[in-house]
Amino acid sequence: MKISYYPGCTLKTKAKNLEASALACLDLLGVEYEELPRWNCCGAVYSLSDDDLIHLIAPVRDLIRVQEQGFDTVLTLCSMCYNTLARANDLMKNDEVKRGTINDFMDEEPDYKGEVKVVHFLDFIRDEIGWDKLKNSLKNPLEGMKLAPYYGCTLLRPENVSIDKSNSPVVFEECMEALGAEIVKFPGAVECCGSYQVLGNPEAALKVSHNIISDAVAHGAEAMVLTCPLCDYNLGHRQEEMLKKYDDAGALPIFYFTQLMAVALGADPKLCYLELNQNISREYLKGKNLLEEVSA
């Protein structure tokens, strides 16, 4: 099986630990991938203004590149990229008038009608690999780890691009369970991390991030797994601020789910770039005898 792969800008700079670990997993699962040539930023946020078509140009152009590359499916890793590309694709498929306007504007590109399928790593593993094959490929099952899978918003909302049942998703829990971990379900798993409010209103973002971390800790989580660099920033990299501001805050190791998948599949730990995670995340893995030395 060979698939087109769309990385997204953040994965090439701040979130190398998400990209490298995910690609290591694909290698170990026997999935061939080809990075999309000439890809552009996905647009980062899907515009909520109904007539703001210019911000759809970037994602649609990426989808046209997938067709040029000769694939009918594109694999994403970052939840924000997934959401933006999938929603742009949905519009191109279903809104004839806007499709016409966008195709006319991009007169240097072939017309596009939403033919490409946009998938996220999680539903790709579920639908194309299957949990059984994943289980059978484990070298270091994540036994004894109490993990809280955190979805955030953009994998599940809006409903037309949700990778699972929007209100009662199970895909993330099933995935981590297949890796051998004990799952901690908590209501905050589908709450917003604060997202871009970290720029305009960092205090408000910190408050909701704190609620999510507290919720996971209260439900007995030892660590959290997530899929999005912005969630990782709000929930992981801002924990020091959180601890200073809130008396009741507890520290929680945060991982990209692909990092733990790579560890479980027996990938070279270097490919997990754990030095980009918080110290407590590395300490946690060391405590579970899944990481021999702390590299940073």
Place this chain on the structure above:
Amino acid sequence: MTDVKVEIKAKMIPIYIMGKKYEVPETLTIMKAIEYAGYKYIRGCGCRGGVCGACSTVYRKPGSYKIMSGLACQTVVEPEMHLTQIPFYPALRSSYILEELTGKPEEVFELYPELFRCVACNACTKVCPMDVEVMDYIAALKRGDIKAAAEISFDCIQCGLCASRCMGELPQYHIAQLARRLNGRYLTPEAEHLKTMVANIESGRYQESINGLKAMDIDMLKETYQSREMEPATAGEDWTPKENIGL
């Protein structure tokens, strides 16, 4: 020998320079047509060879809404074209001291935060007279790939037309120049033979030869130049000069 006088009379065609109509010979480039029409270049003519980027020109042909672009020194006039030259574009150019940078993507982001205003409309690529994939190098920089940006933008002549068409108001050509500088200084391995050569020069190895050249009269100089050892046209890749004083 007899003098043969041939009268070449090119067809005259109408063009509009800055909105005013002129009749010019149809074979001229835009630059020569502008001069034919009576304008005198003090600046904005540059190299006249299509590489310096000083004579970028925008024009439109009759019956079309499309704004086209080209270099005035390279583009031949067409009947009824409306044109103006844009010899300089006042896009922002950030100040930096190259020696104080280290080649990290964040340095580009900080010097040119406008980078992230790009919406991938591709107007920059469409207008580029050098056919540089401008949008692609901006996309590469957004993901921190300075090397790719330097390579894609290699043919840029800094004319500024990309910036003139950009809805995000990015100074693409200045950002690309920063990328090429960072790539050259920090991301490309240093050439070992260049270091050896510089050391040779500094040790005074060529001083005697230079003094000898300085002392020659013009005829002697010419003769020395004519009789110098040259690489034969049919030489293979392993050819080296007999007197290998370079290294």
